[in-house]
Amino acid sequence: MNRVKVLQAWLWCVSLWPCWLSHAVPLDCKDETGSLIQCTSISQEKLLDRVIQHAELIYRVSEESCTLFEDMFVPYPLYALRNQGGTMCHTKPFPIPGSKTEIQQISDKWLLHSVLMLVQSWMEPFVYLQTTLNRYDDAPDALLNKTKWVSDKLLSLEQGVVVLIRKMLDEGILTPSIFEHTLTPDDEPSPEIPESVLRDYNLLICFKKDAHKMETFLKLLKCRQSNKLSCLSY
């Protein structure tokens, strides 16, 4: 019987070996003291690819959330709001250029910092969004799941971008900036439905736009990493 037990234990160890491996080398590369060390477990290219995948996914999910919300709560005439791209989005500490030429001239450092700032700026509003969505009586589960998913993914995206910054720019960890959002969660007992609907819709639209920004910046970064010539404007 002892032999059997030993064999079982050995098998368990072997099967859990990959788990140990993954736990042993976390993505944020923190050592025991808490200070950050250089991560050597993943290459920069792979990390960038993964970050871009995250951003793409987040962008798609944001668009789906918009559509879901629209179908459920927004009357047809207000569809044009979407076209306007969220006029009431909260402003950023620094303006982000919108033209391709200007963006192409942005440095890598600036690109990464912009992405990080965008990610961090949306963490809190999504928490707020989840609470407000729960208030709706007939919010579809898919919508709630998507917002929850986005919240989680934002965290991991932030982690990845921080590591990228460290890798590419050799900078230390940045303290997360605190943004003052114009959208403060309202704890009204019974908010007016149209107002909250508009607000949430606007929020989703703004997030979609910002997610697009993140994706674009990261892709530009990747383009620059692989082939500098074609990514620069003529």
Place this chain on the structure above:
Amino acid sequence: MAYSLLLSLLYLGMLCGNGLVSARSELFTPDPSRGPHFTGCRSREQETFRCWWSAGIFQNLTEPGALRVFYMTKHALSEWQECPDYTRTVKNECYFNKTFTQIWTSYCIQLRSVRENITYDEACFTVENIVHPDPPIGLNWTLLNVSRSGLHYDILVRWAPPPSADVQMGWMSLEYQVQYRVRNNSHWEMLDLESGTQQSIYGLHTDKEYEVRVRCKMTAFDNFGEFSDSIIVHVAQIPSKESTFPTTLVLIFGMIGVVILLVLLIFSQQQRLMVIFLPPIPAPKIKGIDPELLKNGKLDQLNSLLSSQDMYKPDFYHEDPWVEFIQLDLDDPAEKNESSDTQHLLGLSRSGSSHVLNFKSDDDSGRASCYDPEIPNPEDLATLLPGHSGRGDNHPLVSRSSSSIPDLGVQQTSEVKETPIQKQPAVPSWVNMDFYAQVSDFTPAGGVVLSPGQLNSSLEKKKEEENEKKIQFQLVSDGAYTSENTARQLSANVPSSPGPEQGYQTFPTQAVEGTSERGVPGCPPSDSQMPYLLPEAPPSPILPPVSDYTVVQEVDAQHSLLLNPPSSQPAICPHSPNKHLPAMPTMPMGYLTPDFLGNLTP
């Protein structure tokens, strides 16, 4: 508060203004019933965009310059600016080049008549929402495979993204949609969106011409671009006779093989199949004994058959016949006083109430055979016994007598030691297996340890086979009674070899010995007078019996059986059975069944 105000204003603005540029941008549909209005705005590559308008009803405003476009971005410090470039070649078009195009910002455009200072139309949008990518280029197809039947095939379609879209930089991420149809058909088949630049199409029919086209849109947006030019896909059907030829051959050969197998099977299993498919009609069954059974049936089967008839009682033969008869009369003290068990055991010489024969017992209802007319009256026989008072039931030792004769006859132990009832009281010539108790050991005190003996049936079986037929026929003929002659014949068949043979060989000697014990010691055997005796060779009868069997001389107070020493074998006294019959128990005295022993011992 301010926020809610802004929201309400926005809502009002949307309701009032005609939202021309909606999510699904309508384009190039000037509404003649309306006044001057924008017909649409489009961007091809997200770097520039154009807007078009129409004068509508007001035909007096059609001359260029009558209507002007002003735009404003929702940036800070923005004001209404006029269209940066009115396209010269195209009428009523405003072109915004790269420097004036910004994504992620909201634009609002106005159509104004400067002269009258009237704003006829206004629209707001963001550039990425009005992007309609150019069609992909380089559409081509390759054949993946053709089905085995040659009727269907799969193709792989490839294309390249439009050159105007900067996909490499990631400025635009495109999704493609492939459509195909049978040529000159009106219905297009649409495939799912594909983010790569190739797609497989499955299940196309040969000998049909297909049109394939592709278009693209920006990911997470709804505006498809124009379709690419269609390509024609056609695969001619290859008449593949070679592939069908072997299959038909294989089929034919397979069928032939199967048929041959079937025929072989039928011929080999003909008999069985005949029985299965054409079962024999059962012959009419006549009640009686199946001759087949007599030929090669077992004895006990025949026995059961015979017993099923009225003559015999079945249960009579299935039980140990000795057990039935052996009844210790413990309840009757008077009986006990008269004679002890030993007296009963040893026989008639002791007491007068020994009923060796139990011809008639009241519970013995099936013993009609005993009263066969051929047989002398049982009463006559019974009178031979001393003190016969019809208390046969009480006698511990009960002779099997005639009733056992047929039983023995039909049993496996075919040593039919039947006694001719006619001549004497039925001396049972049974060879019951339980009848003999084998001496297994001697006690120092002189007692004998008996164990249930098994007849060494090897030889007996042989005799069985020899005699079976005869016996059975005899039984049938005589009603299960074998005559003296047949008994003699049967016994004559038995090999006369003495030796350690258990069974009836020694039986007569013992019986005779028993008789001699009482009365006539040293009498020589006589074949003629003792029909039940085996006609052995003269020397053989005197041979001492096998040590397995011995005569119980006495049963002492301790219930141990005293047996004669095997050596001392007095001459067998073949007296006339009549003479010795009274003194001789029909049951061999020397032989006890284990059950009887069990009854004796406390």
